[in-house]
Amino acid sequence: MSFPSGFYWGGATAANQLEGGWQEGGKGISCPDICTGGTATTSKRITPVLEEGTFYPSHDAIDHYHRYKEDIALFAEMGFKMYRFSIAWTRIFPNGDEEQPNEEGLKFYESLIDECLKYGIEPMVTISHYEVPFNLTKKWNSWVDRRMIDCYLRFCKAIFTRYKGKVKYWLTFNEINSATTPMGGFLSQGILNEIKAMDFMDQVDNPNNRFQGLHHQFLASALAVKMAHEIDPNNQVGCMQIMATSYALTCHPEDEIVNQQKGHLMNWFCSDVQCRGKYPNYIKRYFKDNNITVHMEPGDDDILAAGPVDFYTCSYYMSNCQTADESKGTGKGNILGGVPNPYLKASDWGWQIDPIGLRYSLNEIWDRYQKPIFVVENGLGAYDKIDEDGKVRDDYRVDYLRSHIQQMHEAILDGVDLRGYTPWGCIDLVSASTGEMAKRYGFIFVERYDDGTGDFSRRKKESFYWYKKVIETNGEDLD
Ligand code: BG6
Numbered sequence: 001m002s003f004p005s006g007f008y009w010g011g012a013t014a015a016n017q018l019e020g021g022w023q024e025g026g027k028g029i030s031c032p033d034i035c036t037g038g039t040a041t042t043s044k045r046i047t048p049v050l051e052e053g054t055f056y057p058s059h060d061a062i063d064h065y066h067r068y069k070e071d072i073a074l075f076a077e078m079g080f081k082m083y084r085f086s087i088a089w090t091r092i093f094p095n096g097d098e099e100q101p102n103e104e105g106l107k108f109y110e111s112l113i114d115e116c117l118k119y120g121i122e123p124m125v126t127i128s129h130y131e132v133p134f135n136l137t138k139k140w141n142s143w144v145d146r147r148m149i150d151c152y153l154r155f156c157k158a159i160f161t162r163y164k165g166k167v168k169y170w171l172t173f174n175e176i177n178s179a180t181t182p183m184g185g186f187l188s189q190g191i192l193n194e195i196k197a198m199d200f201m202d203q204v205d206n207p208n209n210r211f212q213g214l215h216h217q218f219l220a221s222a223l224a225v226k227m228a229h230e231i232d233p234n235n236q237v238g239c240m241q242i243m244a245t246s247y248a249l250t251c252h253p254e255d256e257i258v259n260q261q262k263g264h265l266m267n268w269f270c271s272d273v274q275c276r277g278k279y280p281n282y283i284k285r286y287f288k289d290n291n292i293t294v295h296m297e298p299g300d301d302d303i304l305a306a307g308p309v310d311f312y313t314c315s316y317y318m319s320n321c322q323t324a325d326e327s328k329g330t331g332k333g334n335i336l337g338g339v340p341n342p343y344l345k346a347s348d349w350g351w352q353i354d355p356i357g358l359r360y361s362l363n364e365i366w367d368r369y370q371k372p373i374f375v376v377e378n379g380l381g382a383y384d385k386i387d388e389d390g391k392v393r394d395d396y397r398v399d400y401l402r403s404h405i406q407q408m409h410e411a412i413l414d415g416v417d418l419r420g421y422t423p424w425g426c427i428d429l430v431s432a433s434t435g436e437m438a439k440r441y442g443f444i445f446v447e448r449y450d451d452g453t454g455d456f457s458r459r460k461k462e463s464f465y466w467y468k469k470v471i472e473t474n475g476e477d478l479d
Contacts, residue, residue, distance in 0.1 A: 001409055003475040008122060008419060010082035011075060011426025011443070012377050014129040014174065016058050018429040019088065021065030025104040028094025029134045031190045032058045035200065037435035037450055040349050043201040044435035046186060048138075055452050057430040057437065062446045063456045064427075068112050070458065071427055074444055076119035078464060079471035083121045084376050084422040085112070086129030086174065092158055096133030096151050101158040109159070113166050123167050124376070124422065126240065127156060127224070129174035130432055132190025142190035143213030146297075152220045153227065160231045170228055171240040171313060171376070172221040177270040178242055179210050179217075181336065187432065189213045200433075208292050215294045218273050222307025238311040239274035240376060243267060243365070244336045245319035245357035254324035261286075262322045266336065267361075268368070275369045277308040312369055315377030315424065316404070319344070319357035349381055349439060355403035362411035362418060372417050377424040378404050381431065381439040384461065392445045392461035401463070402478045409475065423467075427458070443467050 016032040037057045038044030047054065064071055075083055089096060091105030116123045132142050140147060160170075178184030182205040185191045191213055193204040221239065228235040246263050248255035264282045272280040278301065287294065320338025328339065344352040358375070365373055380400035384392050401423060412418050425441030428448070437448050443464040448454035469477050 008082035010422040012084035012422040015088035018064040020060035028090040043199040084124040086126035095135040124169040225307040243314040249323035259322040318351040319354040359407040379424040
């Protein structure tokens, strides 16, 4: 068992979940900066006005802003070939709508990128990872407004030109399809339909705004692809989707149809637009049935057609089941909805673990688009503990990752053009959905806890040594 030579083994993070330094280097306030922490069972809160005495996890996160050299050295020690990270929009354009970029922010990422290159680690940059300048939310309700496209493109131009020749792989929007669910409205798009405090899981939803926002993001993505190629023909730009593999709960044809419809909306709509450069027909019926009207301008079709992405990437954590019979589905399948699969176990956060679903979906993606694929997120959020001898024995994480790597290998044997694997949260960081530190994914344990204590020190978990060996043997030794 071996992976293709040059396979990109690595890890992935996002600025707002690990950097901290929320007001340093001229950084502006971003949407995650107004979110409190939560737990596995209680929702985090969105507080447009910061509350005194409340803990905001992104403000210090794991202090990567001051420790990135130490962290990248640890990634290099594991043998990373690729590091996927995001650039905080608010470090480059603190309010989002400035004319000129913030030099201090540009310098920070330049130094971070140089640090990767020093170790031969290929950077993959997510341009926008769940982080919209809060000023743009207040001003225009974020992506609902078409003027966001210009702000985003100014951001792209600043980073494409500054990092030309150093960064080749770019992703336009993290998990863009999360905005097909109410949760993604604020998390992914920065859309806040009422500027008031509310539970993250109980947002004031407006589907029309979300789909209008997506239309603007599709245009921005297409124009960014074009710009990236013009600035440097070596640039490769990808889309990034949540792949939420879904199965019909039974072989009843009605379950199959519901599954197909839900799958179209969640898994294929956004990537169809971004990979094929046009809206699929099925979404027109969905818009009609759900009274959604997306305003499009003449010429938008041409913009989309001129900017399909070069490659496809996704996160993969779980799968779910769909049924037409609502009475059958007691309980939620996982955070993305659906109903529980009787054949699968779930993580402590209720995410159903399904390695074979990854092979299945990689085949589907490849058949549909015939574009190179990267799995840019995958991993197990779990409660870790430091044993008395100082070790973190996370064999459950190794089991999870091993079984997914095995299935990726099967997919490659099936003929899928899979180029890389960057598991999520290669170092412990703040959870996007709950705001917790307790939900850990890393190969590196960070002493930071949900009550704001901890000295941020780093410690290698058992999985660190395991993953190092996996990379060294190009996936041959998974024991
Ligand atoms: C993806 C996001 O949804 O999953 C990440 O791109 C996120 O930002 C990751 O952290 C894991 O989710 P969570 O909620 O466990 O942090």
